[in-house]
Amino acid sequence: MFRLEVRTSTPAWLNLALPLLAVAATLVLCSGLIALAGAGVVESYGVMFTASLGDSYAITETLVRAAPMIFTGLAVAVAFRAKFWNIGAEGQLLAGAVASCLVGAIPMPGALAMLLMAIVGAAAGGAVALVPATLRVKFKVDDVVSSLLLNSVIYYALMALIEGPWKDSFSGYPISPPIEDSANFPVLIEGTRLHLGVIVALIAAPLIWFLIARTTLGFRIRVTGENPEAARYGGIPVERVLISTALMSGALAGLAGVGEVGGVHFQVMSDISPGYGYSGIVVAMLARLNPLGVVPAAIFLAAVMTGAEAMSRATGVPAFLSDVIQGTALLAMLVALLFTAYRIRRVGAAS
C-alpha cells in the first residue's frame, strides 16, 4: 500500500528536478510514436536536437521561436497566479498582432513606430483579456469558457479582415499589407532573424518576476489567487486585482503578437500563430508559474517545434509530434507537481 502524505515544505532541488523529470518522461513516452512511425528514436531525437540547438544559427532560430512563447508563458503565469484562468492568450496575441500591424503600416520614424506598435499591441491584448475578467467579476461568467470562446471570435475577426478589407487586391492572397520597412524590428546579429523583440522578451521575464515577488501588486495577486476569501477579509480589493491581472496578462500576450509582426512576418496572415497562446499554458506550467522559469521552458518548446520540422524532413516522422510532446509535457508536469505537495509513503496494511 502506498499513500500520499502532505509535505510541510518542498526541498529546493525538487523545484529544478521536477520540470526536468517531466521533460524526460515526455520524451520517453513520445518515443513510442517515433517507433510507430518506423524511425529510429535516438536518431530522430538527435536530429531534433541538432536542428534546434546544434549550432549558433539554429540557436538563434530557436530563440526567435521562443520569444512569443516567453510572452504568452508570462501572460499565463501572471494570470494563473491570481487564478484568473486566462486560456485566451491566443486571441490576445492575434489582437496584438492586428493592432500593431495597423500602426506599423503608418509612415513615421522607425523608433516611434516600434514604440507605438508595442503600446497599441499591448493595449489591444489587454482589452481582449478585459472581457473575460469583466464578465467574471460582473456577471459570474466562467473565465475559462469565455476566454476560450473569445479566441474563436478574434480568430474569425482576423480572418474577416484579411479576407475582406485587407485582402491583397493584386495577388488575392488573404494577407494584410506589410508594415513600413522602417517599422521592422532591427536584427541584432547579421545573417540571422534574431530581432529586437527577442531581447525584449528576455528582459520581460525578470521584470515580471520582480513584479510578482517584490511589489505590493504582486503580493496581492498571489494572495488573491491562493485564497480570495482571506484576501478580501484582509482588505485586498479582489475584483480590482483580477482586472489588473487580466490587463497585464493580456498585454503580455499582445506583445507576443507585436513581436511576430514587427520581427518575423512584417504582416498578418491567418497562421501567424501556430497556437503560441496555448503553448503559453504549457510553458507556464513547466515553469511552475515562475516568470524566470518561463524562459527555459519556452526555449525547450521552441526547440521541440523547430527540431520536429527538421526531424520530419529527415526521418518522415510527422512534425505534429511536437504537438503531442506539448500535451504530454503539460500532463507529465502536472503529475510531477504532485511531488511538491505530497510525498509517497509506503504504509503497511493494518493487521
Next chain:
Amino acid sequence: MSTPAPLIEMRGITKSFGAVKANEAVDLSVAPGEILGLLGENGAGKTTLMNVLFGAYAPDAGEILIQGAPVRITSSADALAAGIGMVHQHFHLAPRLTVLENLLIGLPGKGGRIDRAGGLARLAEIGRQHGLALDPDLPVSALSVGEQQRLEIVKALFRGARLLILDEPTAVLAPSEVEGLFSALRSMAAQGLGIIFISHKLNEVRALTHRCTVLRHGRVAGRVDDPANTTSAAMAQLMCGHEIVPPARGPSTPGADVLTLDGISTSKHVGTALREVSLTVRAGEILGIAGVSGNGQRALAEVISGMRAPDTGRMTIAGQTVSRFSPREVQALGLGRIPEDRMTTGLVTNLPLADSMVLPRIGSEAFSSKGLLKPDAIRAFAEEQIRAYDIRCPGPMTRAGALSGGNLQKALLARELAFDPKVLIVSQPTRGLDIGAARFIHEKFLDMRAKGCGIIVIGEDLEELLVLCDRIAVMYEGRIVGTLDSTDATIARLGLLMTGAEGRG
C-alpha cells in the same frame, strides 16, 4: 442493565495524522439498548475515533468486533453493511436534492430505477416508529437545521442501523430542540439500538447517557458507569486532567464607547439577516455574543469587520462613523479582527506564514513603500511575533497550512494585536484548540482588556463566555434579545434567552 454481548467493541485503536497521535490504544464498547456518552475536549480524538469506526479513516492498529466477531471496516459502505450509522457534525446532505433522494443515495433501485414507492413507505414507517416525520419531496435546503439533523438520523435508520453515532448533535440546536432529540434517542434505545453520543457538554451527557467513556489527548482517560449520579466537576476533571481554573479576571473598569452599533439591519444574503441590532462595547470590557449558531452571528461579524454594509443603521469605531464598510476602513479606524474560520478566511495556507501575518497591512509604510515590498521588514515582523507569541513553527517562511490550529490562532492574534487595536472582534476564539492554547488566548484577551481595549467575542460555548465576558448579549433570529451582566448570567438564563423565550430583560 444485564450484560448482553456488546453490540460493538473497539479494541486498542490507534490512529496518527503525521506526527499527531489522534487516537492511542482506545477501547470502547456499546451494548444493545445502551446510550454511551463519548466525552472529551475539542481535539481529544472523539471524531477521529468515530471516523475509524465508520470506515472513513483506516486505523494504524487495533480491531473492531461486532457482536463478538472481528470485522474489517475500510469504507462507509462496510460500516453501513455492519449496521453502523453516523450523524456527522457537519451534515452529509446535498442541499439541492430532495429529502427522499438524500435517503435513497447508495441504495440499489428496483428494476434499474430509483425505488421511490419503497422509499416513501419506509420513510413513513420510520416516521411513525420514532416520531421523526419529514416531507419527502422538499429540497434539503428548505429544511431547518433541526429537520436536517432528523433527516440524518432517519437516513441511518433507513439503512437498518443498529448502532447510531451522533457527533455533537446538540451544537446546532436550541435548548428546546435538544429535548425532542433526546426523547427520540431514548425511544430508539428502548427498541434495542445502541447509541454513541459524542459531546463535551457535561449536563447533556449526564441527562441522556447510561455510561460514559472519556477521552483525553487521544487516550481513554476514564469511564463513568453512572453519569446521572456523577458530578460535572468529576467528569470535567477526567476530561481536562485537572480542575478547570478560570482565568483570573479582575473587575472591569470600562471607559469610553469604542464600538457602537445603532439599529443595524441587513438583508439579501444567505443566512439569518440582522434586524435592528444595537450594541455598545466600551474600552476595557469584554462583551460576549451568545446564541445558537445560525441566528445572525455571522452577519453581525461580517458587518462589524467591514465585509458587508448594512442596509440601515449606524456604526462607530472609537467615536468615528463607519461610512464605506470595507475591511480597510474599519481597520484604519482601529478595529482588530479575528475571523471564525482561520483556515479559509484568516490565512493563506499555501503561502509562507509571514505573508498571512502581514496580509491586512501590506499597503502600510511598515511593509511596503511606493508599491515595493520590504521583504526584510516583513520577515523581521513575523520573526518577532513568532517569538513573542511562542508560535511553534520552523520559521516565518513555513507554509501557513503546516501549522497546528493553536499556532495559527496565535499568529492571527499576533497580526492584529501588534497594531494596538482599540476594539477587537473575534468569533469562536478557541474552537478546536487544545486547553493550553485556549488558555493562552484567554489570557491575551484579558491583557488587552486591562490595557483598555474593548473586545467583542462571538461564541457558542456558554461556559467560555461566562468565564471571559463582562457582559453577554444573546442573539435570536437576527436580534439581540437580551444582555446580561456576567454577575447575573447563568447557563439557564442564557439558554432561555437563546430560544427567544424571554423578552428584552
Next chain:
Amino acid sequence: MSAVFEQIFQVGFLAAIIRIATPLAFATLGEMFSERAGVLNLGIEGIMLLCAMTGFTATSLSGSLWLGVLVAVLTGMLMGALHALFTVALGLSQHVCGIGVTLFSSGLAYFLYRLIFGQQSVPPAIKGFQTLPIPVLSDIPVLGPAVFNQFALVYVAIIAIPVAAFVLYRTPWGLSVRMVGENPRAADSAGVSVIATRFQAVILGGALMGLAGAFLSMAQFNAFTFGVVSGRGWVAIALVVFGRWDPWRSAGAALLFAFVDALQLRMQASGLGHIPYEAFLMLPFIFTIVAMAVMSRNAVAPSALLKPFRREER
C-alpha cells in the same frame, strides 16, 4: 429584405438546425454528465477531434460506418478515463488537465492522421452516413422532412436526450452522480464510491463526446480535417452552463445555438456577399458569450465541481 428573410426560412432550414445541433447535443450531454459528477472536462475539444479522426480512419480502412462509430466511442471513453485518472484519481487541477488532454489529443489526432494517410493534395473522403427517412413519420408536413429524414446518428441523439434525463434523475446511478457532484462526502458516507462514480461519469461523457466527433467526420463532413471541430467543444461547455446542467435544457441550448449557426450560414449564402463570411462565423460564439453573461448569474453549478475528493484529508 423580405427576399433575404424568405431565403433564410426555407424548408431545409429546420433540417439544418437539427443537423447542426446533433454533435452539439452529444457533446453537451457528455460534458453535462462529467460536470454533474463534479469534473470539468476541458479535454472535450481535443477528445472530439481525436474521435473524429479514429472513427473516420476505422471506417476508411474497414468500410463499415458503425465500426467507425464504435471506435470513436471507445476512443472517447479511453480519453475520458485518462482525464479521470488525472483529475479524479490524482486530484490534479481540472482546468489545466483538461487543457493538457485537449493539446495531447489534438496533437495525437494530427500525428496519427498524417502517419496513416500521408500528405495528400485531395484529402481522403468516405461515403458517410446517408439520410434515413423513417416511414410514416417523415411524411408529416414540415416536421417530417426536417426531423425524420435525417442521419441515423441524429435519431440516436434525439433518443439520447430522454435516456440521459432518465439515467440522471430516475436511476440509482444517476442519483449517485448527482450526489458526488453536490456533496461527495455525503455520497461517501452513504457507501457510494466517489472515485468510481466520477470515473464512470467522465467515461460516459467521453463516449458521448466520441459520438459527437464521429458525427462530424462521418455524417456532417465525411472527411477529417484539422478544423473539423473548430471550437464546438468549447461551445458545448458553455451550453452546459446555459442549460443549467440539465439534459433537456442542455439539448434546448444546443438547438438554440444551432439556430444561430444555421442562421449565419444562410446569411453567408444570401445577398450579404460583400461581407467576408468569417464575419458571420463569429456570431454563434458572440451569441454564446452573451448568453453566458445573461444566464450565469442565476446558474448554479454543481457544488463540488472542480473539487477533488480525498477521503483522509482533514
